[in-house]
Amino acid sequence: MADNIILIGFMGVGKGRTARELARRTGFVTVDTDDLIETMVKKKIRRIFAEEGEARFRELEKQVARWLEHHVQQTIVSTGGGFFMVGNLQRLGRVFYLHSSVEGILDAISMHPKAKKKIKKRPLLQDLDRARELYCQRLPLYRRAADREINVEGRTIDEVAAEIASCL
Numbered sequence: 001m002a003d004n005i006i007l008i009g010f011m012g013v014g015k016g017r018t019a020r021e022l023a024r025r026t027g028f029v030t031v032d033t034d035d036l037i038e039t040m041v042k043k044k045i046r047r048i049f050a051e052e053g054e055a056r057f058r059e060l061e062k063q064v065a066r067w068l069e070h071h072v073q074q075t076i077v078s079t080g081g082g083f084f085m086v087g088n089l090q091r092l093g094r095v096f097y098l099h100s101s102v103e104g105i106l107d108a109i110s111m112h113p114k115a116k117k118k119i120k121k122r123p124l125l126q127d128l129d130r131a132r133e134l135y136c137q138r139l140p141l142y143r144r145a146a147d148r149e150i151n152v153e154g155r156t157i158d159e160v161a162a163e164i165a166s167c168l
């Protein structure tokens with residue numbers, strides 16, 4: 001099994017920021033699966049969904065997951081909100097699920113200085129009621145997929161990263 005640290009969880013929960021803080025603490029490099037996909041096809045996720053459909057995006061996620069499994073070590077991987085469904089997640093490294101209530105996540109996103117941009121780039125956040133439904137469907141699945149759950153609500157990135165680092 002690869003020895004990476006894999007962060008999963010709902011859109012906007014803070015996987016990217018936590019990954020950067022963990023990378024700073026550990027000296028590991030960090031990569032983000034959404035960013036890898038956008039680089040691979042030189043297209044924004046919003047356009048992949050609009051022009052090629054969600055199924056194509058999920059195929060690209062699987063391709064990235066295969067590459068991570070076979071070629072990447074000692075890396076902090078922040079993932080897209082649906083990446084945990086790839087099939088080989090457990091073989092990529094230790095999986096941490098970052099948990100917050102859905103209202104906590106949506107409030108934090110809406111208070112972000114670039115809230116409009118953050119929402120616009122995520123096709124599955126366009127309808128907030130559907131986003132809440134998606135969260136409810138996924139919550140048990142995130143929990144089942146993870147080796148460990150980390151509560152992030154009301155906590156600083158430093159506190160969250162320290163808890164994950166203490167598990168390594």
Ligand SMILES: Nc1ncnc2c1ncn2[C@@H]1O[C@H](COP(=O)(O)OP(=O)(O)OP(=O)(O)O)[C@@H](O)[C@H]1O
Nearest residue numbers: 010011012013014015016017018078108109112113
């Ligand atoms: N400068 C900031 N000020 C206020 N809130 C912020 C700031 N930066 C991030 N956040 C909040 O933290 C959340 C996660 O930030 P991050 O940059 O990790 O977003 P992300 O990488 O898009 O999230 P994820 O990777 O979980 O989808 C944002 O959605 C926002 O709610």
Ligand SMILES: O=C(O)C1=C[C@@H](O)[C@@H](O)[C@H](O)C1
Nearest residue numbers: 011034080081082122123124
């Ligand atoms: O939750 C999801 O399924 C997604 C989350 C984003 O990070 C992107 O990976 C994409 O918009 C899909």
